Amino acid sequence: MRPPTAARGDRSRLRLVVVQALVFSLFATLFVRLYYLQVIGGESYQAQAADQSVRDIVVQPQRGLIVDSQGRPLVANRTSWVISMDRTLLGKLGEGQRTELVRRVAVVVDAEPEDVEARLVTCGDPGSIRDVCWNGSPYQPVPVATDVPKSVALQVLEQPEDYPGVLAEQQNVRSYPRPFGINLAHVLGYLSPVTEDEYDLAAERDDRSLNGASVVGRAGVEKQYDEWLRGLPGYRRVAVDSMGRVLGDDSLVESTPGDTLVTSIDAKVQSVVERQLAERIAFQRTQLDTVTGRKYAADSGAAVVLDAKTGRVIAMASQPTYDPDVWTGGISEEQLKRLYSERAGTPLLSRATQGQFAPGSTWKPFMTAGALTNGYSTDTALPCSSGFQVGNRVFKNYESGAYGSIGFAKALEVSCNTFFYRIGYDFWQRFGSDPADIDARDPLVEEAKEFGFGSRTGIDLPGEAPGRIADRHWKQAYYESQKDYYCELSAKPQTADTSDFVYKFAREFCLEGNLYRAGDAVNFSIGQGDTIVTPLQLARGYAALSNGGTLWAPTVAKAIVSPEGKVLRRIAPRKTGEVDVPQKYLDYIDGALENVSRVGTMAWKLVGFPIDDVTIRAKTGSAEVYGKQSTGWVASYSEDYVVVMMISQGGTGSGSTGDGIRAIWEALYGVEGETVRPARAAIPGTVPPARLPQFLEDGSIMPPVPDKAALDKAGE
Template identity: 70%
Template sequence: MRLIVIQTLVFSLLATLAARLYYLQVVSGEEYQGQAASQSVREIVVQPQRGLIVDAMGRPLVTNRLTWVVSLDRTLLGKMSEQDRTTLLQRTAKAIGMRVKRLEGKLLLCGDAGAVAGECWNGSPYQPVPVALDVKEAAALRILEQPEDFPGVVVDRQSVRQYPQPYGVNAAHLLGYNSPITKDELEAAEASGDSSVNGASVVGRAGVEKEYDEWLRGQPGYQQVAVDSKGRVRDDVSDLEAQPGDTLVTSIDAKIQGVVEKQLAEMIAIARQTRDKVTGRNFEADSGAAVVMEAKTGRIVAMASQPTYDPSVWVGGITDKQLERLYSEAAGTPLLGRATQGQFAPGSTWKPFMTSSALTHGYSLDTTLPCGSSFRVGNRDFKNFESGAHGIIGFARALEVSCNTFFYRIGFDYWRKYGSDVDDVKAKDPLVEGAKYWGFGKRTGIDLPGEASGRIADRRWKREYYDSQKDYYCGIADKPQDEDTSDFVYKFAREFCIEGYAYRAGDAVNFAIGQGDTIVTPLQLARAYAAISNGGTLWEPRIGKAIVSPDGETIREIEPKKQRELKIPQRVLDYIDEALKDVARTGTMAWKLGGFPIDDVQIRAKTGSAEVYGKQSTGWVASYTKDYVVVMMISQGGTGSGSTGDGIRAIWESIYGIEGDRVRRDKAAIPGVTPPAALPTFGRDGSILPPARDPKERR
C-alpha cells in the first residue's frame, strides 16, 4: 500500500508538472514569447531636424548641421555589477572627454535624489540617455568600432543649430536660442497630449526660436531595435521616421541687417573714443540699439542690439562661465535685447508726439511761443540745450531746432490749467493722454517674447511708486546721514518721504521733452514714427512672414496686423511731417546730412539727447521716409546726431543705394528698394531660391 501511495503521489506530481508545462508552452506560449522578445527590444527616440529660419529673400539665418551624439542605456547599466558599471562609465567618460561625476549626473532621472536641473534626464528611464553632443568624430568612431568595450553605449548622428551669418549677420536677439526641455515643461506637454516633445528635446528659449517653436520643432520618430544581453544592437524591429520642422520665413533682410549691426557697433566704438565735455572723460557708450521697419506694414527689416553674444554658445550645452557672462552687468548683460527690452528716456524724439497732443488740445498751427535760454518753474530754471535761444517761434521751428523751453511752456500751461492740485491722480493731462494714444506705455505686440512695455510716468504711476518706495526712503530720512549715503541721496530721501507722491510742475515740464521717469523702447519709438509716415496707423510689428513645410508648401502667411488707426487730423500729421523734413535739411540733423540727396529720398528726422542722473546723455536719432523708419540710440553716447548721425546716414545710403549725392536704386540693398511681395521659392528637395521679382510689385 505504501508503494501504491508513493507511486500515486509521484504520478500526480508528474501529471501536474506536465499540465503546467502544456499551459505555459502551448496555451500561453505566444504571450510569454512576446514578453520575452520585448525584453530584448529597445525604443530609441529619433529627434527631428529643426526647421530653418531664413530672411525675406530666402537667405538662411539658422540651419542645421550633423553632430555625433553619445547615449547610455540605463536599463543595461542597472543589470551590471558595480565594478563593471564603474569601469564602463570611466571608459566612456574618458572617450568623450567628460568627468565621471558629471556623466553620472546626466544619467540621474530628474526628481531623483542628487539630480541637478539642466543636467538630469527628463525622458523615459527605458530609453538611452544622451550624455554628450558634438562628440569628436574620432571618439565616436572608436566607440562604434569597439562595441565589446562599450556595452549599452549608443552612438548616432543628430542635427544641431548652425548660424551661416550671411553678410556677417549676428542677430542673436532676433533669432534666439534653444536649450533642453525642463521636467515641468515635459510633464505639461504629456498632460496636454503633445507628442512633439520628449525628454531629449530642445525647445526655443528666446527670439523667434521661442515664438515659433511649435512650428520649428517638428515631430520625433521612434526606432525599435533588438539588443542582446550586453545591450548591443542586433536587428531593427520597426522604424517611424521623424518629421522635420517647418521653415520660418522672416521679414528680415540679411544685407540690411548686416549694415545695421556694423554701423551700431562702429558708432559705439567711436563714442567710446570721444571725449565728453560735460564729464571730462570718454563716453561710456554702454549699450545701443537700432531698428529698421517698413513704415506701411510694421514689418521688421533689421534690428540690432549691443552688447550682443554668439548664439552658437548654446549649441551642445553652455558652460557656467559662458552663462555667467550673458547675465553679467560688468559685461553689459548681453542677453538683454535693447531694441525690445531696453527702456530709455526718449529725449527730444518725444516732441513730435507732444506737438500732436498740443495741436489737438487747444493749440493751433499758428501758435507762437518764446524759445528763451531757460524757463523758470518755482525756484528752478529749466534750460535749453547749451542755453540757446531762438526768439518767438512756432511748433515747426521748435521741432527743427529742438527747443526745450517752447515745450516746457506747453507742459506747464496744461499743468496749471488742469492739474495744479498735486493730490489729484485723475487730473486731465493732454500730453500724457496723447503719449498713451500713440502707443507708449504698452507693449507693441511684436512676435518676440519678453518685450518691455516702457513707462508713462504720469500722476497715477508716481503715486504707486511712492506707495511702494516710501518705507525705504523714509527709513533713510529718519536716521542721521552716514558716510555711505551721499548728500544727494539723503536730500532726495527726505523730500521723497514728505511729498514724493506729488505730481508737480517740474514733472509736467520734464514730461513734455521726454525727460524724467518716462521711458520707451527703441521699437516703440520706431513704430510711432512709422505712424507719422503712413498717415496714422499703429501696426503690431512682425518678424515672421510665413511658415513653409519641409516639402515647400506654404502653410501659413503671417500678415501684418493693425493695432489701431489714430484719429489725428491729416493737417496735423502733414505739419509734423514737414517740420521733421526741415530737421534733416536745416535743423539739428543737417550737419550729418551734408551732400545727402534729401530731396530725392525725402528723409525726415528728429534728434534727441536724454539726460539721466549719474550718467552721460543717451543719444537718439529717429528718421523715416515713406518706405522705412530707421531709429538708432546709444546709451551714454552723447548727443543724438553726434553719437548716431553717421550710422543713420550709412543705413539710409545702403537702403537706397546712395553714392555721394546720387540715388542709385540699382545699388540698393534690397532690389527695387522695397521688400519682395512674394515669398522665396522652396524646392521639394529643400533647396531655396530667391523669389521672382517684379519691380512694379510692392507690398
C-alpha cells in the same frame, strides 16, 4: 492476529501509493501549466518575450529652418556627433566596472565623471539635478556629450570592447550660416534641453513632439514659433541580446522635420545695421565727453528698421550681443554667467525690445501732436528762451541756446526745450495744478498713450518690455511701493555711506513723493524724467507719423512653410490702432521733421545726401540720465521705412548715431555719394518684397518673384 511483517508491508504499500499520487499530481499540474503557457497564454508571453528583446529608440526630428525675406538661411542644421550610454547594460555591470566605464567615457569626452553620472540619473529620482537629469525612456541611450569631435566618436566606435554600452551617433544640431556676417542673436533666440516640468506637461497633454532628449526654444523666434519648428520625433526599434547590446534594426518610423519659418528680416540690411551700430559705439568710446571730462562709456545701443506701411521688422540689432552658437552642444557655467553679467553688459538683454530709456527730444513730435489737437495751432508762437523758470528751478535749453519767438515747426527743427516746457506747464496749470489730484487731465500724457507708449507693441518676440508713462497714477503707485523704504531711511541718522543727496531725496520722497508737480509736467514734455520707451516703441510711433496714423504690431514672421514647400500659414501684419490726429497736423509734423534733415539738428550729418530724391524726416534726441552720460537718439523715416538708432551714454543724438543712420539709408535706397542707384539697394526694388521666397521641388529656396511695382520703382 496478523503478523507484524504483514502490517509493515501494508504501510509501505500505502506510502508508495501516496508518493505515486503526489508525483502524478505534480506532473499533472506541470502539464496543465505548460499547456496554459504554450497554448492558452502562448501568444501573450511570446509578445512579452519579443518586447524584452526589442527596444524603441527615439529618432529626433530635424528642426525647421529660419530664413530671411529673400530665402537666405538664418538658422539651419548640421550633423553633430553625440556620445550616449545605455543604462540597461550599465545596470548589469559590477560596481567597479561601471565606475571604470564612466571614468573612461568622461576622459574621452573631456568631462568630469560626476557630470557624466549626473546626466544618467532619471529626473525625479534621488540625486537628480534639474535641467541635467534624464527625462526620457529608461530604454533610450542617454546623451552624455554632444557636438564632440569626430575623432572621439571614432575612438568609441572602433573600440567597443573598451566602451560597452556606449554609442556614438550623428544627430542634427542648430547651425548659423550668417549671411553677410550677421549675428541677429536677439531675434533668432536659442535652444536648451526640455525641462522636467515641460516634459511632464507634454506627457499629460499627450504631446508627442516632446521627449526626454528634445530641445526647446528659449528666446526669440525659436521660442515664439517653437511648436512649428520642432517637428515630430520618429522611433527606431532595435533588437538587443541578453546584455542589452544592439543586434540590429527591427523597424523604423521616420521622424517628421519641423516647418520652415519665413521672416521679414533682410540679411543684407541687417548686416549694415549691425555693423553701423557696433562701429558707432566703438567710435564714441574714443570721444571725450566735455560735460563729464571723460570718454563716453557708450555701454549699449540698439537699432531698428521697420516697414513703415506694415510694421514688419526688416532689421533689428542690439549691443552688446552674443554668439548664438554658444548654446549648441550645451553651454558652460562660465559662459552662462557672462551672458547674465552686468559687468559684461548683460548680453542676453535685447536693447531693442527690452531696453528702456528716456526718449529725450525724439519725444517732441508726439507732444506737438498732443498740443495741436488740444487747443494750440500751427500759427502758435512761443519764446524759445535759454531757460524757463518753474518755481525755484530754471529748466534750461540745450547749451542755453535761444531763438526768440518761434512756432512748432522751428521748435522741432532746432529742438527747443523751453518752447515745449511752456506747453507742458500751460497744460499743468490749466488741468492739474493740484499736485495731489491723480485724476487730473493731461493732454500730453493722453497723446503719448494714443501713440502706444506705455504698453507693449505686440511684436512676435517673447519678453518685450512695456516702457513707462510716468503720469500721476504711476507716481502715486510708485510712491506707495517705496514709501516705507525711504521713510525708514530718512528717519535714521545720516552716515558716511549715505550721501547728502540721497538723504535729502529720501526725506522729500517720504513727505511728498506722490505729488505731481509742474517740474514733472515740463520734464515729460521733452521726454525726460521717469518716462521710458524701448527703441521698438519709438520706431512704431514714428511709423504712425509716416503712414498716416496707423499703429501696427511689429512682426518678424511672414509665413510658415512645410518641409515640402507648402505654405501652411501666412502671418499678416496686425493693425492695433489708429491715432486720433487730423491728417493736416500729421502733414505739418512731417514737414517740420523734413526740415530737421535739411537745415536742423540732423542736417550736418546729411551733407551731400540726395534728400530731394530720397526724402528723410528725422528727429534727434539727447536724454539726460542722473549719474550717467547722455543717451543719444536719432529717429527717422521715409515713405517706406523707419530707422531708429540709440546709444546709451553715447552723447548727442546726431553726434553719436547720425553717421550710422545715414549709412543705413544709403543701403536701403542704393545711394552712392549724391546719386541714387536703386539697382544697388540692399533690397531688390528698394521696398520689402510682398511675396514669399520660392520653395522648389529639389528643396532649394530662391528669392521671391519681384513685384511689378518694385521693378518699376527700381527702374526709376
